[in-house]
Amino acid sequence: MIGVFDSGVGGLTVVREIFKKLPDYKIIYFGDTARTPYGTKSKETIIKYAREDAKFLLDHGAKIIVIACNTASAVAADILRKESGVPVFEVIMPAVRAALSATKKGKIGVIGTRATVSSGVYETMIKKDNQGIQVISQPCPLLVPLVEEAWLNQPETKKIVRKYLQPLKNQQIDTLILGCTHYPVLKNIIKSRIGKKVVLVDSAEEVVRELKEFLAKNSGVEKSLGKDGSHKFYVSDLTPQVPKIAEKLLGRVVKMEKVEVG
Numbered sequence: 001m002i003g004v005f006d007s008g009v010g011g012l013t014v015v016r017e018i019f020k021k022l023p024d025y026k027i028i029y030f031g032d033t034a035r036t037p038y039g040t041k042s043k044e045t046i047i048k049y050a051r052e053d054a055k056f057l058l059d060h061g062a063k064i065i066v067i068a069c070n071t072a073s074a075v076a077a078d079i080l081r082k083e084s085g086v087p088v089f090e091v092i093m094p095a096v097r098a099a100l101s102a103t104k105k106g107k108i109g110v111i112g113t114r115a116t117v118s119s120g121v122y123e124t125m126i127k128k129d130n131q132g133i134q135v136i137s138q139p140c141p142l143l144v145p146l147v148e149e150a151w152l153n154q155p156e157t158k159k160i161v162r163k164y165l166q167p168l169k170n171q172q173i174d175t176l177i178l179g180c181t182h183y184p185v186l187k188n189i190i191k192s193r194i195g196k197k198v199v200l201v202d203s204a205e206e207v208v209r210e211l212k213e214f215l216a217k218n219s220g221v222e223k224s225l226g227k228d229g230s231h232k233f234y235v236s237d238l239t240p241q242v243p244k245i246a247e248k249l250l251g252r253v254v255k256m257e258k259v260e261v262g
Helices: 012-021 043-059 070-084 092-102 116-118 120-125 143-148 155-169 183-194 204-215 219-223 239-252
Strands: 004-007 027-031 063-068 088-090 107-113 132-137 175-179 199-202 229-233 256-258
Touching: 004 012, 004 043, 012 027, 012 204, 012 239, 027 043, 027 219, 043 063, 043 070, 043 175, 063 070, 063 116, 063 183, 063 204, 070 116, 088 092, 088 132, 088 204, 088 219, 092 120, 092 175, 092 199, 107 116, 107 120, 116 120, 116 256, 120 132, 132 155, 132 199, 143 155, 143 183, 155 183, 155 219, 183 199, 183 239, 183 256, 204 219, 239 256
Parallel strands: 004 027, 004 063, 027 229, 063 088, 107 132, 107 175, 175 199, 229 256
Antiparallel strands: none
16 A cells, blocks of 8 residues: 555645546555644654654555655654655655756745744755755745635635735745645645746645656565555544545545544
């Protein structure tokens, strides 16, 4: 199985892309809805949660892990690669590569949680071999809770998005990385507020593109994955909103099971 974990339901945007690009593969998903958001937590806590999430997936048969959480990707990806014993994909580097390919003016914006932005991981990776690129980062701490509460088209949400994006508009960015897998849920609002000329980089789309390329080149790993199209979805807290958001994101009804981790 392909194991996918996130701090909540936003990681289902990654699952949606797997459905599109790798439709035959079995998926096991864990959303840590009881402890979301990760972006407001300390580095030590995020690492602890990521280890527990990965262990849950491995214990349930995952042969690949996709960290569908920018915060956990920024803080814990290298640790999980060393400890898990399976291929680990994260959402940051695929988005960085896509943004560098897309930018024409060398002005890349990044929106993410406080933890992701404060880590400086996007700026570090973008400027590693491209010192001339300007990176303008903006923390958006309210967006994950708004998505988790399904406030997707509320006037308040639109006002908050506009306020967050204004500094990036002022800097005249030409490319914007959606540095959280919750944010594609708000893509239409973000696009209307940032402007049609700005290229949006969806980290969910990019990581699955790289996962597909990896499987095409690594037949041993590919053959270890189940392909009967059956999937399992687990969350650490099953609120009434979770199935509703899942259905909206995936375009289908899925059974969500509550479990405890840690």
